[in-house]
Amino acid sequence: MDKNKISIVIEQERQREVEKAKIRRQLPGCKEQIEDLLCTEAYRELLQYFQTEHVKKLASIENDLAVFLIIMSIYQMELEEGTDQGILHGIHSMTQAQERYLKAKFLMWRLEFLDEKDDLAVFLEEHLVSVPFLKYLIHTSSFAKAETAFKLAMICKEQGKFAKAFAMLGYVNQLSPGAEAVFCEMADICIQLGQMETAAGCIRNIKESSGLLTEYQRKWGMLS
Numbered sequence: 073m074d075k076n077k078i079s080i081v082i083e084q085e086r087q088r089e090v091e092k093a094k095i096r097r098q099l100p101g102c103k104e105q106i107e108d109l110l111c112t113e114a115y116r117e118l119l120q121y122f123q124t125e126h127v128k129k130l131a132s133i134e135n136d137l138a139v140f141l142i143i144m145s146i147y148q149m150e151l152e153e154g155t156d157q158g159i160l161h162g163i164h165s166m167t168q169a170q171e172r173y174l175k176a177k178f179l180m181w182r183l184e185f186l187d188e189k190d191d192l193a194v195f196l197e198e199h200l201v202s203v204p205f206l207k208y209l210i211h212t213s214s215f216a217k218a219e220t221a222f223k224l225a226m227i228c229k230e231q232g233k234f235a236k237a238f239a240m241l242g243y244v245n246q247l248s249p250g251a252e253a254v255f256c257e258m259a260d261i262c263i264q265l266g267q268m269e270t271a272a273g274c275i276r277n278i279k280e281s282s283g284l285l286t287e288y289q290r291k292w293g294m295l296s
Contacts, residue, residue: 092133095126095129095130095133096130096133096134098126098130099130099134099137102126102127102130102137103136103166105121106118106121106140106166107165107166109121110160110163110164110165110166110168110169111164111165113160113164115147115160116151118144119144119147119148119151122140122141122144128141136166136170139170139173139174140166140169140170142173143159143160143169143170143173145208146158146159146173146204146205146208147159147160149204149205149207149208150202150204150205152204153202153203153204155202155203155204157200157202158200158201158202158204158205159172159173159201159202159205161199161200172199175195176195176199176201176205176209177209177213179191179192179195180192180209180210180213180214180220180224181213183220183223183224184214184215184216184219184220184223187223189223189227192224192227193227193230193231196227196228196231196233197231203236203239203240203243206221206224206240207221207240207243210224210243210247217247218244218247218248218251221240221243221244221247222240222241222244222253222254224240225237225240225241225243225244225257226257228240229257229261234261234264234265237257237261238258238261238262241254241257241258241261242258250277250279252278252280252281252282252284252285253284255274255275255277255278256274256275256278256284256285256288258271258274259271259272259274259275259288260288260291260292262274263292
């Protein structure tokens with residue numbers, strides 16, 4: 073590379089840093105605005121604020137805002153799926169929101185790689201963790217997505233959160249269609265809720281059984 077090209081590259085880099093410095097000067101005011109909106113639980117207004125151009129630019133260069141932009145993306149998914157209480161429920165500061173998101177992500181990794189579910193189960197009991205939140209974590213952070221989603225579904229089922237468990241099993245089926253265990257578990261939830269026709273529909277989705285269905289049918293009293 074000749075000297076002129078090197079000079080051009082250096083100047084372009086200098087201009088980028090000048091532009092970043094200019095954007096960063098907006099950071100204190102931006103954080104103050106976010107904290108004010110969180111303090112008053114004006115979450116929808118906060119979502120609109122994060123859709124403005126200057127906040128997007130700040131989030132592209134500042135890690136704290138980048139993490140919070142992820143949180144707002146999850147919140148938007150929750151709104152679109154009709155979830156009233158989710159990732160921002162009871163949140164009144166950026167620190168609280170970031171800690172909730174990062175802890176959920178960390179505990180999901182421990183579930184996936186170490187098969188440790190107790191702390192995650194406690195977290196799910198203590199916080200209103202929505203299906204969109206769980207799906208986002210799996211979609212963006214899990215390696216064995218279907219297996220991890222199934223484990224999460226089983227935790228929700230054990231806690232008696234049948235609607236959430238059923239929704240997560242549906243997500244597992246999207247990730248890895250046709251698994252016998254998924255349809256058996258969906259049917260099991262329906263039977264516990266007395267929804268026998270829906271349970272029968274789940275069972276009909278099983279094209280080939282390895283014998284697992286027979287075990288469930290015995291559990292349900294359908295076999296002698």
